[in-house]
Amino acid sequence: MSTIKQLAPMRRLCFNHLLAVSVLLLAAALVQECTAQGGSSGGDHAPLVSPLAKDPATSLYTISIKDGSGPLVVDLAGPLVWSTCACASGHPTFPCRSAECDAANGFNWPQQGRQWQQGYDAGADGGDHYCTCTARPCDPVTRARCAAGDLTTFAMSANATDGRNALYPVSFQAVGACAPDWLLRSSSLPAGAAGVAGFGRAPLSLPSQLAVRRGFGRRFALCLPGVAIFGDTPIFLGSYPPDLITTIASTPLAANPRNGGYYLPVEAISVSWPNWNLATTRAALPPSALELDATTGRGGVTLSTVQRYTAMRSDVYRAFVQAFSETIGKPGFVKPMPAVPPFELCYDTFSLRHVRVLGWDVPLIRLELGAGASMNWTVDSGNSMVQAADRTLCLAVVEMAPEAEHAAAAPAVVIGGYQVEDNLLVFDEDTEVLQFSGLLWGSGATCSGFNFNAPQ
Structure with missing residues (x-):
């Protein structure tokens, strides 16, 4: 599905300006369609790269x-791109019965009622053929x-890339939702952020739109x-010479019918010392504790960039x-310290x-993956421990809040951003496979090692 099939007629206050915009967008869509049918050369379908930063x-x-x-x-599980719009009547819109509108509203937030799942209300347009699609941007946290x-x-805009360098700038249009200023101000977002880019399994997430527009496959x-x-x-990241795609592990991905998150097929969790000849301790989980219920959407182990x-x-x-505490205490020399909330x-x-x-x-933490995985997911100390106070190192895992635990389609485990920092994650929705590197420290590859300076 093309991300831009049809623009709604422009609002009267900005008619001439927005008509020009719509013509340009339609022309871009037609060029894309023709090149997809007849093949392309040069950088028409070149992969894209953008920098990521962490807000302190x-x-x-x-x-x-x-x-x-x-x-x-x-927002790794988010279905939409959203941002504030400069002028309430100064932007193109889509009809409320368009394919884009259906795509924008075809997802379910577990916490929301049906009134948030509709792109329009029946009869709300009063017979007006040009009713405007309403989307529902949400605080990702x-x-x-x-x-x-x-x-x-x-x-x-982003940069074309060969996987090693940023090559040249590429401009494009993305479908997204306008958000009122109050949502941006009241959400727990970084100062200066303009909105949210959803990366989830949804037609209008940023990776999905780029895959269609650029024709380079659903991989990011x-x-x-x-x-x-x-x-x-x-x-290629940093001084590590091989293509990382050829060296890292892989696992099938699981999908939740109730949301757009990415789920790992974790069957058990175990803890073991890397340098001591001591038995591995497997967490004594209740039966089926980690299973994802395909009917209700509850359970499972999912990845998050906002947790x-x-x-x-x-x-x-x-x-x-209990398993971690027993394991770290086995050698007898590790001294516990008072808890530092959370x-x-x-x-x-x-x-x-x-x-x-x-x-x-x-001790290392291992997420034991199911059939099809090339190896288990190992969490090293760089991703498992956090310096919480002077002389105090804490296990960076928390108990889920009751309201989150009892929400509809609540997962059993949400793997937070701290646990995947300095790890390369490659999501391939065409094959439903996730490739993962583990902690990159010491390999010569670093997440900050991509060359954003275009070659001369």
Whole structure:
């Protein structure tokens, strides 16, 4: 489906200006259609790259991609792109019965009622053929604070890439939702952010739109904080010489029919010391605790860029912290410290050995993956432990809040942004496969190692 099939007639106050915009957008769509049918040369379908940054105040990640405004917050499970619009009547819109409108409103937020799932109300247009599509942008952190806004288009730009360098700028249009200023101000977003870029499994997420517009397949890569790469390309980061795509692990992805998140087929969680000849401890989880219910959408293990630390449902959390506590205590030299909220398990750094490359010598956490995975997902200390106070190192995993745990389609585990920092993640929706590197420290590759300086 083309991301822009038809623009609604322009509002009367900005008719001439917006008519010109619509003609340009239609021409761009026609050029894309012709090149897709007849083949392309040069950079017409070149993959794209954009920088990612981490906001120190909120620990949210932003992508610099929207022209003429601040960056957009990356929401890995989000279905939409949304931002404020400069002029209430100064932007193109879509008809409320268009394919774009259906795509914008064809998702379900677990916390929302049906009134938020409709692109228009029956009869709301009063017989007007040109009723305007209403989309529902939401705060990506809470999912509970939402607003109504026109479905429109935004000017964006990124750089073409060969997987090693940023080559030349590329401008394009993306369909997104206008959001009122109050939603931007009241949401827990970084200062200066202009909105949100949804990366989820939805027709109007940013990766989905780029895949259709550029014709380069539904594949994108995130390396937080550092770089986002869209399209089928080798990936080179820092001084690590091989194409990383050829060296990293992979696992099938699972899909939740109730939301656009990316789920891992985790069957068990275990904890073990990397440098001690001690038995592995497997968390004593309740039966089927990690399973994803395909009917209700509850359960499963999902990835998030808006959850700061990994959060576990209470039954999973209690079993996991017991396993970790037992394992780290086996050698007998690690000294516990008082809890530092929101963390429960904390330890005296003076009783731990610092490992030069990977952080601290503490037990590894393994997410044991199901059939089809080339290896298990291992969480090293650089992703599992956080310096929470002087001489205090804490396990960076928290118990899920009751309101989140009991929400419809609540996951069993949400893997937070801290746990995937400095990891390369490559999502391929065409094959339903996720490739993952594990912690890159010491490999020569770094998330900040992409060359954004175009070659001379």
